[in-house]
Amino acid sequence: MRKWVFGVAALFAAPAMAQAPSPKPPVDRNILHAQVILEHLGFGPGILDGRAGQSLTAAVRGLQEARGLKVTGVIDPATLAVLHQYRALRPVRTLAVGATTMQGPFVDPIPKDLPEQGKLKTLGYRNPLEKLAEMFHTTPEVITALNPGVTTIQTGTMLRLPNALPGSRDYPADWKPEWRQTLNMLNVDPRQPRADHVVVDKSEGVLKIYGSGNRLVAQFSATMGSEHDPLPIGRWKINGVDTNPKFHYNPKLFWDAKKDDDPAMLPPGPNGPVGVVWIDLSKEHYGIHGTPEPQTIGRTESHGCIRLTNWDAARVALMVKPGTPALFQE
Template structure:
C-alpha cells in the first residue's frame, strides 16, 4: 500500500525551517517515522541527512527515516543489519559495507550517493500496511522460563507474545513496531498495522562458502563462483569459548531442532544443573535452525534474543537472528565450506 504525504507531515516538515514550540517539536519527532517520509528517504537526497529533506545531503548524518529505509532495503537484499530498529550502529555500518562490496562500491560503510543509487534499484516501499489475521493473534503465547530445567518441562518454546511473533516475522524490534503503530491493538484480528516490507524477497541461490569474521562480527555467504551474495551480523565466541579458527565443513542442517543441554559444556552453567532436552521453537536456545559443523560441538544457529546479535558474545558457536539463519539454510548443505577467521 502506498502512503501519500499527509498534510500533517508536510506541515511538520515545513515548520522545521523555523524555531519550534515544544509541542510542535514533539509532533515533528513523532512524524519522523511516518511511512510516507520513510518511503521517500534516500530518493534524490530526500531524508538522507539530519536536516530537513530540502536541505539534506548524502554526507550529512542520516536521519531516522533514512536509517530505517536503508535497514529494510539491506534486509531485502540479504545484507542484514540484524533487528530493524531505526538506529545507526556497528551492525548497520557492517551491512552497508558488505552491500557496497557486493555492488563494487568503495566499502566505507556510509550511506553515500552511490550506495543509495544501488539500494534504490529495489523500488519497493520500506514500510507497508498489514492486516492482522486470526492466525497471527491466536497464539498460544506463554512466558518462557529462564532455567533450562523449566524449559525442558514445556511442550514447545513458542512466542511469549503476539508482539514478539510479529517482530520476528517482520524482522523488527518490538519497540520500533510499537512506535510505528501508536494506539494499535496487536491482539485484534483485522487491525491494520505498519510493518517493514521484508517478505516475498527472492531466496538465496546455492552457496559455495561461508566466511565468519570474528573482528567484523559478520557471516558472509559466497556463491559457487566466489561472489558475495549475503551477509548477516553474528555473535562469534568469547574469551571462555573462542571461535575455532580454521577451515571446516557443514555436516548437515536441522530445522526446528531440540537442544540437548549439557552443563559440562558451558562454563557459566549453574551448580547442580543436569542434562536436559529442550523442546523446539523460536525461543529454543539455538533458535529455529542448527547448521552442524565438522568441528565437534560447534554450529551456526539462531537465537531467541535477536537484539543481542553482533553485540554480545556466544559460547563459541556462531549465532544469527532466527530469520537470517532461516534464509541461510535454504542455500547451504552438507559439504559447504566454512572459514572461521580473525
C-alpha cells in the same frame, strides 16, 4: 474476539525503583528504507529499526564489496545510486493482523529453570506482539513506535510494520511441513543463492556467503565466541541442517553452568537457545544457529557458536548443504 494489550511495558515490566532505560531515538524512515532494501538484497542489517548502528554499517560494507564499490560502510552517492534502483520496496507496509498471528501456543512466562523448560511442548513466543516482531524482523518496541495510539491488537487490527515481506512463498513440497510453516511465518523467501563457501569474520562481526567465482552474495551480522569460548578459527565444513531443533543442554559443555545443573532436553521453538535452526559444523559441538534475542546480535557473546537472528539463520540454512566449506577467521 481475542485481544492482546499492546505495549512494550507489558512485555518488559521493570521492577519497582528500577531506573528507566534511556529513550530510544525515533524510527528514521529513510534509514528503515535502506535497511529494508539491504535485507531484500541479502545483506542483513540485523533488526529493522530505522536506526543507524554497527549492523547497518556492516550491511552497507557488504553491499559495497558485492557491487565493486569503495568499501566505507557509509551510504555515499555511489551506494545510494544502487539502493535507489530498489526504491519500490517501501520501508513500511500497513497490514491487517491475521488470525494465525493471534494463535499460539504462547508461553508466558518462560520458566528460567531448564528442567521446567524441558516439560513444555514448545518454547514458543510469549505473546502476539513478540511473534509479530519476529515475523517482520524487528522488535516489539519498534512496532509500538510505528503505531502510536494503538493499545490492543486483535485479528484485523491495521498495523504499520517494517517491510520484511518476501517476494515468493513458493516453498518446495518436499520440504518438511513444519519447516515450510516456520519459513512462511518468518517471511523468508525460498529463493536464496547457493553457497560455494561460508566465511565467518571475527573482526567484522559478520557471516559471509560466497557464491561461485568467490563472489559475495549475502552477508549477516553475527555474534561469535567469547573470552571463555573463543571462535574456533580454522577451516570446517557444514555437516547438515536441523530445522526446528530440540536442544540438548549438557552442563559439561558450558563453563558458566551451575554445579548442580542436570542435563536437559529442551523442546523446539523460536525462544529456544538455538532458535529455529541448527546448522551443524564439523567442529564438534559447534554450529550456526538462531536466537531468542535478535536485538543482541553483534552486541553480546556466545559459547563459541555463531549466532544469527532467526530469520537470517533460516536464510543461511537454505543456502548451504552438507560439505559446504566454512572458514572462520580473525
